[in-house]
Amino acid sequence: MNLxxxxxxxxxxxxxxxxxxxxxxxxxxxxxxxxxxxxxPAHGDMMTNAAMVLAKPAGLPxxxxxxxxCGELRKDPxxxxxxxxGPGFINLRLVAAVxxxxxxxxxxxxxxxGRSCLGNGAKVNVEFVSANPTGPMHVGHVRGAVVxxxxxxxxxxxxxxxxxxxxxNDGGAQVDVLARSAYERYREAHGLxxxxxxxxxxxxxxxxxxxxxxxxxxxxxxxxxxxxWMNDIREFASAMMMAEIRxxxxxxxxxxxxxxxxxxxxxxGKIEAAIEKLRGMDLIYEGTLEPPKGKEPEDWEPxxxxxxRSTAHGDDVDRPVKKSDGSWTYxxxxxxxxxxxxxxxxxxxxxxxxxxxxGYVKRMKAAVSALSSGRVPLDIKLIQxxxxxxxxxxxxxxxxxxxxxxxxxxxxxxxAGVTRFMMLTRKNDVALDFDFDKVLxxxxxxxVFYVQYAHARVNSVLRKAxxxxxxxxxxxxxxxxxxxxSHEAELKLAHQLGEWPRLIEIASKSNEPHRIAFYLYxxxxxxxxxxxxxxxxxxxxxIQEGNxxxxxxxxxxxxxxxxxxxxGLGILGVEPVQEMR
RNA sequence: GCACCCAUAGCUCAGCUGGAUAGAGCGUUGCCCUCCGAAGGCAAAGGUCGCACGUUCGAAUCGUGCUGGGUGCACCA
Numbered sequence: 001m002n003l004x005x006x007x008x009x010x011x012x013x014x015x016x017x018x019x020x021x022x023x024x025x026x027x028x029x030x031x032x033x034x035x036x037x038x039x040x041p042a043h044g045d046m047m048t049n050a051a052m053v054l055a056k057p058a059g060l061p062x063x064x065x066x067x068x069x070c071g072e073l074r075k076d077p078x079x080x081x082x083x084x085x086g087p088g089f090i091n092l093r094l095v096a097a098v099x100x101x102x103x104x105x106x107x108x109x110x111x112x113x114g115r116s117c118l119g120n121g122a123k124v125n126v127e128f129v130s131a132n133p134t135g136p137m138h139v140g141h142v143r144g145a146v147v148x149x150x151x152x153x154x155x156x157x158x159x160x161x162x163x164x165x166x167x168x169n170d171g172g173a174q175v176d177v178l179a180r181s182a183y184e185r186y187r188e189a190h191g192l193x194x195x196x197x198x199x200x201x202x203x204x205x206x207x208x209x210x211x212x213x214x215x216x217x218x219x220x221x222x223x224x225x226x227x228x229w230m231n232d233i234r235e236f237a238s239a240m241m242m243a244e245i246r247x248x249x250x251x252x253x254x255x256x257x258x259x260x261x262x263x264x265x266x267x268x269g270k271i272e273a274a275i276e277k278l279r280g281m282d283l284i285y286e287g288t289l290e291p292p293k294g295k296e297p298e299d300w301e302p303x304x305x306x307x308x309r310s311t312a313h314g315d316d317v318d319r320p321v322k323k324s325d326g327s328w329t330y331x332x333x334x335x336x337x338x339x340x341x342x343x344x345x346x347x348x349x350x351x352x353x354x355x356x357x358x359g360y361v362k363r364m365k366a367a368v369s370a371l372s373s374g375r376v377p378l379d380i381k382l383i384q385x386x387x388x389x390x391x392x393x394x395x396x397x398x399x400x401x402x403x404x405x406x407x408x409x410x411x412x413x414x415x416a417g418v419t420r421f422m423m424l425t426r427k428n429d430v431a432l433d434f435d436f437d438k439v440l441x442x443x444x445x446x447x448v449f450y451v452q453y454a455h456a457r458v459n460s461v462l463r464k465a466x467x468x469x470x471x472x473x474x475x476x477x478x479x480x481x482x483x484x485x486s487h488e489a490e491l492k493l494a495h496q497l498g499e500w501p502r503l504i505e506i507a508s509k510s511n512e513p514h515r516i517a518f519y520l521y522x523x524x525x526x527x528x529x530x531x532x533x534x535x536x537x538x539x540x541x542x543i544q545e546g547n548x549x550x551x552x553x554x555x556x557x558x559x560x561x562x563x564x565x566x567x568g569l570g571i572l573g574v575e576p577v578q579e580m581r
Numbered sequence: 582g583c584a585c586c587c588a589u590a591g592c593u594c595a596g597c598u599g600g601a602u603a604g605a606g607c608g609u610u611g612c613c614c615u616c617c618g619a620a621g622g623c624a625a626a627g628g629u630c631g632c633a634c635g636u637u638c639g640a641a642u643c644g645u646g647c648u649g650g651g652u653g654c655a656c657c658a
Contacts, residue, residue: 294582
């Protein structure tokens with residue numbers, strides 16, 4: 001159930017009644033009509049802007065519409081009062097039974113409360129991580145991985161058909177570098193001094209690759225030129241790196257559905273086909289680009305290249321798909337890759353990129369727009385940097401200094417759940433501070449702890465009730481006499497619970513999983529508040545000794561909060577804890 | 582030079598795709614444990630929503646132009 005959607009339907013229905021009665025013109029567009037909680041709770045439980053939105057198209061003063069609409073809405077048994085306020089807002093107060101119904105719905109629907117068919121089964125592809133297969137994942141990749149995975153879970157919860165995809169950049173020069181670096185480790189495995197020249201990857205994570213190469217090839221590749229081993233070692237090393245990356249992802253709890261290889265696009269005609277399709281739309285031409293003004297490269301020289309007319313689809317300049325020597329740029333296989341996604345029938349594409357790829361957004365959108373004839377929207381989320389801190393002091397990450405912080409380091413120190421939650425406590429386009437000490441702190445300035453603590457408290461209530469001989473299943477609780485939940489503080493928590501389906505809807509539409517983390521913090525806060533009021537007012541305690549009926553109602557509320565927290569944490573990929581230790 | 586992102590309380594940040602008197606946490610000040618876990622809670626103080634126009638019933642939110650900070654800009658991926 002979704003209270004807001006239900007009430008919006010009631011408002012639209014009332015408007016139809018008014019139109020039938022001739023009070024307002026028929027056939028008005030009600031798309032702009034919203035039902036929301038007012039910012040100020042003093043204004044009531046719900047607010048609708050219907051009268052103001054419709055005033056102009058109806059040619060009537062907003063108050064006239066509002067007065068008539070109030071009359072209709074008062075007929076609804078859920079509505080306690082309906083009043084016009086300000087320029088034409090309609091404030092509704094709802095009977096307590098509505099909020100009690102929210103609690104009941106949660107206990108009945110369980111972890112499915114808030115699930116919807118908003119996405120209508122549309123196929124969405126979420127591409128994320130896509131780290132080069134040249135080493136283990138480092139902390140910079142973690143945030144993108146978490147955001148992508150949480151977004152995937154969120155969309156699946158809201159009725160999208162989600163595919164999680166990793167684009168393996170195994171086709172460019174960086175895997176050649178990997179192969180050369182691995183070759184040196186292969187020599188090292190034979191007791192020779194490795195020559196880690198400038199530009200090679202120095203990390204000792206390649207030592208095992210060298211060992212494995214020795215095990216496979218013996219000494220047959222020693223003292224051979226690159227042409228003898230490049231292809232084999234490139235393949236071998238990148239496969240090993242991908243295995244490592246999959247392991248890293250598993251540590252975080254991320255499971256990809258599809259791994260797509262860049263290399264696999266070469267030699268199959270797929271790149272050529274994508275470019276030809278663009279050429280058929282007159283979007284490919286031979287030309288020369290102007291140098292960027294104000295920052296002209298020193299070695300600039302005009303070159304004739306094959307260009308994509310991305311300006312025809314909103315980009316600022318046209319982009320090269322071929323280098324001046326005739327080979328493909330990185331952009332070309334990426335076009336082919338996105339074309340492939342379009343061809344696979346996705347209705348919607350989402351890419352999660354690092355913020356340093358910001359300059360890539362417009363051309364990619366242009367390509368998808370052209371290749372899908374505008375049918376498939378591409379949303380690109382740029383993930384800002386994570387700044388590491390340790391005890392309040394910045395923690396510099398540097399490959400050279402050996403302080404290379406890997407995903408494994410982070411997860412082993414902080415735990416997957418804590419890491420995931422913390423990575424979602426900021427909007428994706430804002431930089432995030434990650435303090436190794438703070439994330440493990442057990443206090444309320446650590447949001448993960450605070451939310452988990454609320455969940456543990458709910459569990460504690462159930463446990464204590466059981467010890468007192470009151471053992472309730474969720475379906476028992478759903479049948480409890482919830483009319484006993486009438487105290488303001490209890491209804492406030494129920495209000496917040498009723499927000500959940502709406503929050504999910506908003507987060508899904510905007511592709512913003514961080515909203516869930518903030519919601520959970522607020523929900524936990526409301527729960528802790530109610531809990532503490534039980535200290536001063538014993539009638540607000542969840543367990544009412546000797547009164548099974550009242551206890552059942554109050555425990556139902558607590559349990560409902562626990563269910564929503566567990567659901568929310570589940571979407572973030574965080575395991576709810578049963579007790580704090 | 583151009584593009585993208587950011588700018589909200591002393592600090593760190595939310596803010597419902599345009600709603601009414603802009604909200605949390607930290608920090609400051611003062612309270613609350615005979616009690617389901619105080620690892621919590623309550624209250625006070627704190628604001629020119631970077632600036633200026635514009636759009637309309639209504640702007641932190643949308644548009645334009647500035648200011649300040651970050652990122653990126655053929656021949657890397």
